[in-house]
Amino acid sequence: MxxxxxxxxxxxxxxxxxxxxxxxxxxxxxxxxxxxxxxxxxxxxxxxxxxxxxxxxxxxxxxxxxxxxxxxxxxxxxxxxxxxxxxxxxxxxxxxxxxxxxxxxxxxxxxxxPAEFSARQAMAIGTAGYTASLCVDALLAHGITPDQGEVLVTGATGGVGSVAIALLSKAGFGVAAATGKPGEAAYLKGLGASTIIDRAELTAAGKPLQKERWAGAIDTLGSHALVNAAAQTRYGGAVAACGLAQGMDLPGSVAPLILRGVALLGVDSVMAPKPRRLDAWARLARDLDADAxxxxxxxxxxxxxxxxxxxxxxxxxxxxxxxxxxx
Structure with missing residues (x-):
């Protein structure tokens, strides 16, 4: 039993x-x-x-x-x-x-x-952390580098967002953490965030093209947050989209994609092939420390x-x- x-x-x-x-x-x-x-x-x-x-x-x-x-x-x-x-x-x-x-x-x-993790630590990471690692891999494979600027992470206090911040920081990136919980700023900075922004800046309808702020982004929210993240991404940047906490809709414009060459990278963790999974877990084992x-x-x-x-x-x-x- x-x-x-x-x-x-x-x-x-x-x-x-x-x-x-x-x-x-x-x-x-x-x-x-x-x-x-x-x-x-x-x-x-x-x-x-x-x-x-x-x-x-x-x-x-x-x-x-x-x-x-x-x-x-x-x-x-x-x-x-x-x-x-x-x-x-x-x-x-x-x-x-x-x-x-x-x-x-x-x-x-x-x-x-991975031998570096206990069973509990592996589940502290779980699908959220594994997905975050897939997103970081996607941005790096696209050619996003730390010298190009900060990477935006939405849903920053969630599981994906938290691990993404830690992994990006370890890889040398400045990280802008978007959150609706201003009281968690110390937590986010402890993970490696360099900038904290109010989630409200992203979750309402915005202009098709906005001020270029980010080298790339990891979005866990979808809907307006994903659209605004793309609209604020610099020329040649990329947004890794992996979540729909705000919504499944995509109420935006192709303007950032065709006028700034911004790439929209869909990241699926459920059916990802085994080699990609092994790479993601290898990054976690290498770059995510026990304190995080x-x-x-x-x-x-x-x-x-x-x-x-x-x-x-x-x-x-x-x-x-x-x-x-x-x-």
Whole structure:
């Protein structure tokens, strides 16, 4: 038997409970993992609260992230005792996920946990940090360099934003952190932000072309924030877009793209191929220090994740929520 958060379909919306399940309930897969830690991400919060139809099939164990140890394997790449990490691949949406003490998975979805990180640290990073690393890789691959100016990060106190600031700072960039929480300025500067700006400067409709301010940007919000970030990016710069916390719409103009040569780089973390995942985790292992991880993360119990989902939706959570599934 093992504990898990289970979402079942109800007439009035999803029914969510911490429950005990038998191993025979686990879905098909060629690797079984004893989960040590998971996380609570925005997508998990949407699934648990029912605010968005994230769950594709019921019943469902949410949790798009997990870190643990392989206990059985019929996959050539994995042996009993291997320390692994999983991010995305539809886990927690169409396949049972990580908010559980046990998971059965497709071995192709797993990557080795970097030796530099404990299971808890890997989940303090989680999909948010892994996505941030993908975004930094995308900007660097486009040719953005520190001498070109500051990089803007929206949603700066969130999980993606927090890790992005730390990674960009480590890579030598000046970082402008956009936040609606002025009281978190010390936290953001501690991660490496050089400038703090009010999120309100970005979240309303703006002109198609604005004053050139940024060499590049990492946007987690979408909607007007993404449009304004592009409109403020310097000639030849790039914006890595990875989120939709403000909205899925793109109410803007092609002007920055065709008049300033600004590139819009879409960054997907869910289905990213394994080589890109390995590169992202290698950057995290190399450039993200333990102090930054500790500053970003807070631990909660498996049962507490249900109530915490509403708080995360409300936007009042700073950094990352690490779920100790065995507590």
């Amino acid at each position: 093992f504990s898990a958060i289970l979402i079942e379909k109800g007439d009035a919306g999803p029914q969510v409970a911490l429950t005990e399940l038998d191993d025979t309930a686990l879905p098909a897969g060629d690797v079984t993992v004893t989960v040590e830690y998971s996380t609570l991400n925005y997508k998990d919060a949407l699934a648990i609260t029912g605010k968005s139809p994230v769950v594709r099939k019921f019943p469902m164990v949410p949790g798009i992230d997990l870190a643990g140890v392989v206990t059985t394997s019929d996959h050539a790449d994995w042996s009993i005792g291997d320390a692994v990490v999983l991010n995305g691949w539809g886990v927690g949406e169409s396949h049972w996920g990580g908010l559980s003490q046990r998971a059965r998975l497709n071995g192709d979805w797993l990557v080795p946990r 991880i500790d500053a970003i993360a807070r631990d909660i119990t498996l049962g507490a994740a249900i109530d915490a989902a509403g708080t995360l939706i409300d936007g009042t959570v700073r950094g990352r929520l690490v779920v100790d599934v065995n507590n």
